[in-house]
Each structure stands twice: as C-alpha cells, then as structure tokens.
Amino acid sequence: MSQPPTQQRADFITGDDVRSACRASRWTGQTSGLAPGYAQANLVILPEAQAFDFLMFCRRNPKPCPLLDVTEPGEFTPRSLAPNSDLRTDLPSYRVWRDGELTDEIGDISALWRRDFVSFVIGCSFTFEAALLRANIPVRHIELERNVPMFRTNIECQPAGIFHGPMVVSMRPMTPSNAIRAVQITSRFADVHGAPIHLGLPEQIGVSDLQAPDFGEAVPVHRDELPVFWACGVTPQAVLMAAKPPLVITHTPGCMFVTDVLDETLALG
Amino acid sequence: MSQPPTQQRADFITGDDVRSACRASRWTGQTSGLAPGYAQANLVILPEAQAFDFLMFCRRNPKPCPLLDVTEPGEFTPRSLAPNSDLRTDLPSYRVWRDGELTDEIGDISALWRRDFVSFVIGCSFTFEAALLRANIPVRHIELERNVPMFRTNIECQPAGIFHGPMVVSMRPMTPSNAIRAVQITSRFADVHGAPIHLGLPEQIGVSDLQAPDFGEAVPVHRDELPVFWACGVTPQAVLMAAKPPLVITHTPGCMFVTDVLDETLALG
Numbered sequence: 001m002s003q004p005p006t007q008q009r010a011d012f013i014t015g016d017d018v019r020s021a022c023r024a025s026r027w028t029g030q031t032s033g034l035a036p037g038y039a040q041a042n043l044v045i046l047p048e049a050q051a052f053d054f055l056m057f058c059r060r061n062p063k064p065c066p067l068l069d070v071t072e073p074g075e076f077t078p079r080s081l082a083p084n085s086d087l088r089t090d091l092p093s094y095r096v097w098r099d100g101e102l103t104d105e106i107g108d109i110s111a112l113w114r115r116d117f118v119s120f121v122i123g124c125s126f127t128f129e130a131a132l133l134r135a136n137i138p139v140r141h142i143e144l145e146r147n148v149p150m151f152r153t154n155i156e157c158q159p160a161g162i163f164h165g166p167m168v169v170s171m172r173p174m175t176p177s178n179a180i181r182a183v184q185i186t187s188r189f190a191d192v193h194g195a196p197i198h199l200g201l202p203e204q205i206g207v208s209d210l211q212a213p214d215f216g217e218a219v220p221v222h223r224d225e226l227p228v229f230w231a232c233g234v235t236p237q238a239v240l241m242a243a244k245p246p247l248v249i250t251h252t253p254g255c256m257f258v259t260d261v262l263d264e265t266l267a268l269g
Numbered sequence: 270m271s272q273p274p275t276q277q278r279a280d281f282i283t284g285d286d287v288r289s290a291c292r293a294s295r296w297t298g299q300t301s302g303l304a305p306g307y308a309q310a311n312l313v314i315l316p317e318a319q320a321f322d323f324l325m326f327c328r329r330n331p332k333p334c335p336l337l338d339v340t341e342p343g344e345f346t347p348r349s350l351a352p353n354s355d356l357r358t359d360l361p362s363y364r365v366w367r368d369g370e371l372t373d374e375i376g377d378i379s380a381l382w383r384r385d386f387v388s389f390v391i392g393c394s395f396t397f398e399a400a401l402l403r404a405n406i407p408v409r410h411i412e413l414e415r416n417v418p419m420f421r422t423n424i425e426c427q428p429a430g431i432f433h434g435p436m437v438v439s440m441r442p443m444t445p446s447n448a449i450r451a452v453q454i455t456s457r458f459a460d461v462h463g464a465p466i467h468l469g470l471p472e473q474i475g476v477s478d479l480q481a482p483d484f485g486e487a488v489p490v491h492r493d494e495l496p497v498f499w500a501c502g503v504t505p506q507a508v509l510m511a512a513k514p515p516l517v518i519t520h521t522p523g524c525m526f527v528t529d530v531l532d533e534t535l536a537l538g
Binding site: 176177179180183184187195196197198199200201204224226 | 445446448449452453456464465466467468469470473493495
C-alpha cells in the first residue's frame, strides 16, 4: 500500500473533515484556518482522581477556562460538540505529561486510554478572532503570521484543590475605536473567553514589557493603539504543569479539536 | 390665593409628577435625580423651514443626536414618550434663541407657539449613567456633584443643509475593567448615545488637556484610570448655535423633559 495522499488546507470544509483526516493520520499539523467557521477547542484529559479539582477550578475561573463540554469518566465523545467524534484519535497531535514533565508527543492516544479518564473541552480564542476579522478589525499576530503574545499577570486565579496560579492573558493591539468594537464583539462569546479583562494600562496587571511575552511571540504596538488583554486558554495549561499531577494528556499547541459547532452558535444574541 | 406649596425632590415618583409640577409652575429647577428610572430628554424646537435639515443632521449623526421622537408641525405632544404631555409647558425652563443669540429664559412657551414648530426630543446620558450606577460603576462628576466635562473634538459631524460642526464628547474617567463594563452596558443604550466613541488616547480625537473642558466642569483623572468619551447631546446645541437659524427654542441645560418611558425600555436585550 502506498501512503495516503496528503491533503490541502482548503480540502477541510467541516469539523468532520478535519477529524477524519486526523483519525486516518492524513493530517498531523496545526489546525488554524482549517474548516473555517467551525469552533476549535483546547483539550485536557485527566484521571478521575484529579478531575473534580480541575472541574472546580474551571468553574471558578470561567474567563480563562470556559468549558464547552466535560465527558463522563471513560467516555471519549463530547456529544454536545461532535456526536461522531473520538477524542483519542481526532486531534492532529497530543502531548503526554507525567508529574508535570512532557514525556511524549503522539498522534493517537488509544493505547494510553483508561476507563477513569475525564476529558475537558475548553473554548479557544480562534472563535472570537474569526468574529473580529469578519468585522474588519485587524488582528496583528494573524497579519504577521505569528503566535499571539501571552503574559503572566499579577491576577491570581481562584484556587481549587491542587490547582492554583496566575491568570495568563493574550494581548492584541488595537486603535481605541477598534478596542471598543472588540469589547462589543467578544462580549457575545462568553464561552470562548468573552470580553477583555483589561486594556490600556498593562502595568496595572503586572505586565511591564509588552515586547517580552511569557509565551508566544511579540508583536509591535503602534503609537495610536492600546494593548487589549483577554483571559487565555494557556492559563489552565500553566496551572496543570505547576500542579504536576501524575498524568495529563493535552492537545499539542495549535493542534486543536475541531468541533461540529459553528463559531456563531457560541455567540449570544 | 396663596402660592402653590413647594415640592420636595422625593415627591416626584413618575415622569407625569414632574411634568404636572412644571405645568403648574411648582417646579422650575434642574431635573437630575427626579422620578428615578424614567428617561429624561433634550428638547430642540425649530420652525418647519429648518426642520428637514436638522432631521437629516440627526439621522446622519445618531451617536451625538439620538432621536427619541419628532413631532409633526404644530403638534406639541410626543406620543411615543408621554401621551398626555405638552412640550409647551412641561419642562421647568426653556431658552429662546434668535439668530444664534440667547434672548430669553422662560418657564412656559405657550405664548410663542407656532403652527409650524417641529419638536425634536433627543436622548440624554442620564439614562445610561443610571445604568452604570446600578452596576456599581462610579461616575466621577456625579460623586463630585459637578456637571460632566465636555470637549470639542477633531471629529467632524456629517453635515446636513445649514448644520455642521465638530462632535462634542463627554468624558468619564474609569479604571480599565470598569471601562470594559461601561462599553458593555452603554452599548445596550443605542438611543441615548450608546457605546463610547473613544477611550485612552485623547490627543487622537483632538483633546489636549483633560483639565480644560470646553463645556461643563473638570474632574480629576486618576493614575489608574482611562478617560472614556461618549458622543454628547451638546453637539446638536453647538451646531444649532453655529448655524444661527432665525428662531430655536431649547430646554435650559439640566432642565429636561421627563418622559413616561423607563430607562430600561430604551435598552437592548
């Protein structure tokens, strides 16, 4: 048998197209821009022993950790998001963490699956960025084809059990009038981080140098722009790594779970 | 006959209470804080000869000139706002302007009324300030019992006929998180100026000194605050004065038309 033919990005029209290609190992790369209009999500898988603490952590910190679905122990299909999906195979790439250390990066976690695994599917800022772009609001890191700049803040998350730590935020520079529009637009997307948590005075949230992000890549902030900060899905990852539970499986950054749910169905109004 | 007894502010429960007192000359002062929850409005009365131009001006500049009602020529009851009201008598005080000059300040305009008069009832920021206060967002000029600071900007209104001029804005200092909440809250009130038009970088809109407002009174802006700017109902007044039509009647500043409409019914959602 020859290798399966490689697929072009434009071949992926629906969430199911992406998931099928991942399942068949025909796609192993980033999902940004695939199946436009379909919501993409972060994935965290934990044994049931740590699941209650993490669920409480997400509940207490909904802006950085907006839960789109949580499965029963052993269940690998988030039915509300994609009823024919399989979280063990349908992402391009997974990371396996043991005692807080990255031990493996693999394309299929079926062999590791346990009946006590609980899967947390967490909203992703791709959804509101698509809405910003549709409103003609430029998003600098997308224009520059960079990862979004992210910063640790001085805002402590509400702790829960073993999980605690500072909120991580993403930053997008905008003119004041676009910042006002962006507050309006992202307020409609409460399930994917919602409205900004700050704008304009970064030192107030403990961000001293906009050109030195803690994660992602720096982008220029022009003289006529304000830095606008959203709670970021890296927060739960940072908190997980700090808590060092015995075993966690996550998506590989940028290699998201693509759902059947349209971005617009996650919007209010 | 003795003088009618004077009324206390707390006596005014409804819009009708205020209007009745004005009609009987029992109230001639400012309306701020009277009949809490009822929307108050700006009033502009023009002869029909200038009314089309002014209506077009308001239509083209809805953020500074949000029209709540416009009467037919000669009609003095804005039925959608207060079906038993009389715009000739129901405000505490009126100003009469001839060729752009203030010629009179009176409590009743019945003697001046003409069958070609068109009345424009324009939304007022009192409505959204009440909503901000209900959300525990402090409003500095209210705390300090001052008039709101207002500034001429470098933003030109869309002209219409004889009417043209720069947009006037009001400024309220807020912490960044309150500024974000204020965008959300005031976005719901499109009929009373709606969302801010700017925040954070005043020089961009031609405001060089926050402590030197063009109208109203200055308020301090603290180090942890951003100046937030809303389109202001003084814009149409400034534009009217500049155009110098032969005759205009307006409310006296602060002496508004109090309607039967609840503030909340002017909100979306």
